[in-house]
Amino acid sequence: MQLANYLFFTTACEPALAFYTACGLGRVTELVRHGEGGLPVHDDAMRGKVVHARFEGPGVLFYASDNHDAEPMRGSAHFLTLDDRDDMARLFARLAEGGTVTTPLGTQPWGFYGKLTDRFGVQWMLNCPG
Template sequence: MQVQPYIFFEGRCEEALNFYKTALNAEVTMLMRYKENPVPQSSAESCGPDMMKIPPESVMHASFKVGDTDVMASDGMASGKPEFKGITLSVNPTSETEARRMFAALSEGGTVRMPLAPTFYSPLFGMLVDKFGVSWMVNVATDMPPK
């Protein structure tokens, strides 16, 4: 079994995908817009009036790969008000150089919560919220000695 994050960007999905391609070397593996929905319009209407208000160019579903992890994303209901509370995504670059690059890229336009610095459990660790409101931890992976 696998657990995959699914992020609803409420109208900024395509912008976020382009940002993560640069910041995380992400690869977009699938993108479908609402206008490409194979379900007839009458079926969409049965989902409620809010479905009818979503711009057809909005991203209905996307998948992108960060390292070995598949992340799914959408514009959701395109409300313009994404909320990411109580969840943080963690990336584990294998080098300090890559950690610094990722941290700087992800924090561009966002808010640094804990600057990238050495800790007792990692040569470099930091936390931030990116410009889309997604919380991130950047942690250089290391083998912890046994206790």
């Protein structure tokens, strides 16, 4: 058994995945589009948008898609644990570009930690133990 998050966007899935790739989190390893291969399309605005994607990197796995009825992201966050504070600070800064930092990087009882919501509405919590 393996648990992985599934992110639902309305029409910004592909730009979000490109952003996460540019941040150095990994890459898209599977992508299927609405209307491709006979898949149904809810309306023409969804044609060509992402119906299913798999994103993978070292220690990272999540899925994502565009959905005409997607609700705003809430109630969940990606929690990344890193071994190096400098690497963590660089990744935090990249993810925060165009987003909102909700907890600036700093020392907490459980380690060096920060939380942000990226420009696509996805929450990220980064932690470096110790």
